[in-house]
Amino acid sequence: MGPGGIASSGADVISTFESELKKVKVDALIEEGCSLHKVGCFGLCSKDVLVDLEINGNKTTYQYVKPNMVQRIVQEHIINNKPILEWTTDEDYQNFYKKQVKVVLSDCGKVDYDSIDSYISISGYRATEKVLKTMSPEEVIEDIKKSGLRGRGGAGFPTGIKWEACRKVESQQKYIICNADEGDPGAFMDRAVIEGNPHAVIEGMIIGAYAIGADKGYVYIRAEYPLAVERLTLAINQARKKGFLGKNISDTGFSFDIKIKLGAGAFVCGEETALIVSIEGQRGMPRAKPPFPVYKGLWGKPTIINNVETLANIPYIIRNGAQWYSSYGTEKSKGTKVFALTGKIKNTGLIEVPMGITLREIIYDIGGGIEGGKAFKAVQTGGPSGGCIPVDMLDLNVDYESLAKAGSIVGSGGMIVLDEDDCMVNVAKYFLQFTQSESCGKCVPCRIGTKRLLEILDRITKGLGKVDDIEILEKLSSDVKATSLCGLGQTAPNPVISTLKYFRDEYETHIKDKKCPAKVCKDLLTYFIMEATCTGCVACMRACPAGAITGEKKKPHVINQEICIKCGACFDVCKFKAVEKE
Amino acid sequence: MLEVSPEIEKKINDILNKYIEGEGNVISLLQDAQETFGYIPENVVDWFSKKLDIPESRFFGIATFYAQFHLKPRGKNIITACCGTACHVKGSEKLISTASRELNLKGDEDTTEDGEITFEKVACLGTCSMAPVVIINKKMHGKMTTEKLAREIKSITKAKK
Numbered sequence: 223m224g225p226g227g228i229a230s231s232g233a234d235v236i237s238t239f240e241s242e243l244k245k246v247k248v249d250a251l252i253e254e255g256c257s258l259h260k261v262g263c264f265g266l267c268s269k270d271v272l273v274d275l276e277i278n279g280n281k282t283t284y285q286y287v288k289p290n291m292v293q294r295i296v297q298e299h300i301i302n303n304k305p306i307l308e309w310t311t312d313e314d315y316q317n318f319y320k321k322q323v324k325v326v327l328s329d330c331g332k333v334d335y336d337s338i339d340s341y342i343s344i345s346g347y348r349a350t351e352k353v354l355k356t357m358s359p360e361e362v363i364e365d366i367k368k369s370g371l372r373g374r375g376g377a378g379f380p381t382g383i384k385w386e387a388c389r390k391v392e393s394q395q396k397y398i399i400c401n402a403d404e405g406d407p408g409a410f411m412d413r414a415v416i417e418g419n420p421h422a423v424i425e426g427m428i429i430g431a432y433a434i435g436a437d438k439g440y441v442y443i444r445a446e447y448p449l450a451v452e453r454l455t456l457a458i459n460q461a462r463k464k465g466f467l468g469k470n471i472s473d474t475g476f477s478f479d480i481k482i483k484l485g486a487g488a489f490v491c492g493e494e495t496a497l498i499v500s501i502e503g504q505r506g507m508p509r510a511k512p513p514f515p516v517y518k519g520l521w522g523k524p525t526i527i528n529n530v531e532t533l534a535n536i537p538y539i540i541r542n543g544a545q546w547y548s549s550y551g552t553e554k555s556k557g558t559k560v561f562a563l564t565g566k567i568k569n570t571g572l573i574e575v576p577m578g579i580t581l582r583e584i585i586y587d588i589g590g591g592i593e594g595g596k597a598f599k600a601v602q603t604g605g606p607s608g609g610c611i612p613v614d615m616l617d618l619n620v621d622y623e624s625l626a627k628a629g630s631i632v633g634s635g636g637m638i639v640l641d642e643d644d645c646m647v648n649v650a651k652y653f654l655q656f657t658q659s660e661s662c663g664k665c666v667p668c669r670i671g672t673k674r675l676l677e678i679l680d681r682i683t684k685g686l687g688k689v690d691d692i693e694i695l696e697k698l699s700s701d702v703k704a705t706s707l708c709g710l711g712q713t714a715p716n717p718v719i720s721t722l723k724y725f726r727d728e729y730e731t732h733i734k735d736k737k738c739p740a741k742v743c744k745d746l747l748t749y750f751i752m753e754a755t756c757t758g759c760v761a762c763m764r765a766c767p768a769g770a771i772t773g774e775k776k777k778p779h780v781i782n783q784e785i786c787i788k789c790g791a792c793f794d795v796c797k798f799k800a801v802e803k804e
Numbered sequence: 805m806l807e808v809s810p811e812i813e814k815k816i817n818d819i820l821n822k823y824i825e826g827e828g829n830v831i832s833l834l835q836d837a838q839e840t841f842g843y844i845p846e847n848v849v850d851w852f853s854k855k856l857d858i859p860e861s862r863f864f865g866i867a868t869f870y871a872q873f874h875l876k877p878r879g880k881n882i883i884t885a886c887c888g889t890a891c892h893v894k895g896s897e898k899l900i901s902t903a904s905r906e907l908n909l910k911g912d913e914d915t916t917e918d919g920e921i922t923f924e925k926v927a928c929l930g931t932c933s934m935a936p937v938v939i940i941n942k943k944m945h946g947k948m949t950t951e952k953l954a955r956e957i958k959s960i961t962k963a964k965k
């Protein structure tokens with residue numbers, strides 16, 4: 223049960239199951255061994271709440287479970303052993319899983335996130351014991367290097383090489399930090415990993431700490447993720463109780479402990495140097511690199527910062543071997559990557575795929591294609607630092623190199639599908655709004671540059687664009703990229719650059735014809751009622767907050783364009799498709 | 805200098821002690837203060853500033869940098885609209901203008917005049933599959949529509965009357 227499940231009343235389903243099962247247990251109808259596990263996100267969030275039922279090894283999965291369905295499931299399936307076929311998952315569900323390869327998510331949905339014993343029962347903490355008892359730090363680093371694992375936080379730097387550099391620095395005190403700030407506004411991979419399998423992240427941190435020689439670790443996590451914080455806190459306490467954290471872990475002489483630090487809501491704090499000063503209790507402003515945190519990090523000491531997903535991969539690599547891991551993926555991008563597939567797609571949710579899979583496979587085979595029979599337009603990857611990839615590039619391989627070549631990035635794993643109803647200028651403006659307000663203001667190109675970019679985009683979407691605006695956007699974008707201090711400013715223009723590259727005509731139509739082809743930009747739209755189709759049902763009149771619609775019952779209505787605020791309420795509410803926009 | 809009940813005084817003393825005994829982290833101190841008061845009251849900052857001999861500007865510098873901190877009291881009811889990317893492409897802009905209109909909020913205001921309702925925007929709640937998402941008094945509502953949101957807001961304002 224992840225956040226999607228909770229939003230769809232997963233807790234109610236669980237408690238109903240509990241009480242229903244208790245009822246029948248009292249009647250002694252249920253055999254022992256029937257236990258109710260709470261598990262993390264299954265992945266296919268659009269079908270929440272999903273319930274797995276396993277009876278004597280036969281597994282059935284129900285979709286869209288509501289509390290009022292529970293009693294019948296218990297009665298017919300559990301007691302009479304007759305699965306309710308019309309409620310079980312359909313073909314979509316099977317396709318959703320077919321092309322996926324689960325490493326980081328392999329135990330999400332299997333282990334009970336509340337219980338360290340559940341994790342241990344599926345080989346949990348085996349990797350930690352193996353590392354601490356049988357391997358030298360150098361051997362661990364060698365294994366990670368061989369696996370080809372690259373940082374999943376965005377930049378894709380090889381993890382083993384980073385660890386090696388930190389190992390080699392002489393210092394009494396070193397730190398390891400898990401970056402769980404997850405700032406990309408449309409991605410939730412790290413949240414799901416922490417909520418569904420927190421012990422894998424803890425294990426990754428212990429192993430990393432051992433490899434570099436750190437005895438203290440921090441998890442920097444967004445305060446907006448209260449559930450993840452709660453589950454991680456619980457998991458850390460359990461690990462401490464079992465002796466996997468603290469002094470002299472498993473009698474090996476190695477000591478390590480983890481503290482949680484709550485982020486206070488600033489995107490730039492995902493950047494490593496800003497994250498460090500934020501942990502130290504200051505305004506989270508980045509500084510120039512070098513010196514890199516590996517040499518001079520938290521409190522001036524050598525520090526490794528790794529992303530949640532990077533760390534969660536570690537125990538699986540140690541347990542199954544570097545070779546096993548590197549058998550997935552492409553030559554330069556090894557292993558699997560978790561993506562948050564959202565937007566105008568049928569199957570939204572969390573997916574884990576081998577690197578090198580094509581966008582088409584993700585969107586059509588796993589994602590089930592575009593919602594509501596609309597036409598695919600683009601897929602946005604990498605969030606505010608990334609770009610949009612158009613339809614004719616759907617056969618692109620998803621790996622670090624290919625996506626970079628196409629003008630986007632793998633990024634942390636947000637993947638937002640856009641359809642014909644999305645305006646690309648609006649999308650670019652959306653991201654610039656975000657980066658502009660999140661710019662820390664330390665350096666001029668980013669502080670002022672993003673502001674100017676946003677102003678230009680804003681006027682284009684309002685029909686006030688000028689002929690040379692496209693040129694200015696291009697020039698300004700490349701200047702901001704080249705001269706900003708940190709990754710935020712250096713990547714902020716990417717959404718503009720990529721939409722200009724692939725959807726230039728949309729910009730031109732906005733500027734020259736003062737029209738928004740996707741009919742999104744409010745100021746360029748007019749709403750009107752088609753006389754022939756309007757039945758005079760007065761629904762629009764009631765819905766209009768501005769009182770712009772007049773007309774008698776059962777007679778066609780009209781919109782007064784002077785009063786209309788273009789909110790679209792009439793368009794949404796009309797059952798007869800009589801309201802049109804242009 | 806600070807007129808508060810003994811109960812609150814104990815609480816801020818606890819925060820102070822935690823700061824002194826811990827790593828001396830101003831962010832954590834402000835997080836604790838906000839937990840206690842629901843926002844960061846000016847006179848409380850003043851009190852900490854004098855006790856710790858740290859200029860008030862340090863506190864406010866941090867409080868204004870991070871989006872989590874509120875310098876004004878918040879409404880009794882909190883409505884939070886997600887404006888992350890997934891919610892944006894599923895129409896969160898419409899929800900935001902509906903809420904501002906229904907609550908009569910002007911410009912940058914986020915709390916209704918009577919202090920009943922605060923309306924906030926947040927970037928991605930991590931439930932993008934249910935986009936667009938709105939949280940009303942800690943309860944998450946997925947696949948929100950403008951009509952449903954208007955109805956929810958009306959039911960809050962009515963309950964008050």
Ligand SMILES: Cc1cc2nc3c(=O)[nH]c(=O)nc-3n(C[C@H](O)[C@H](O)[C@H](O)COP(=O)(O)O)c2cc1C
Binds near residue numbers: 376378490493533634
């Ligand atoms: C503006 C900005 C925001 C970032 N946000 C995150 C984030 O939310 N999570 C993350 O893991 N990395 C983020 N990064 C990347 C980190 O700086 C860093 O590269 C990463 O945490 C390193 O871990 P990895 O090697 O395991 O990927 C961000 C970078 C920049 C420039």
Ligand code: SF4
Binds near residue numbers: 664
């Ligand atoms: S690039 Fe932007 S976010 Fe980064 S240091 Fe400069 S102003 Fe701050």
Ligand code: FES
Binds near residue numbers: 407408890931
């Ligand atoms: S974008 Fe709204 S929940 Fe992620």
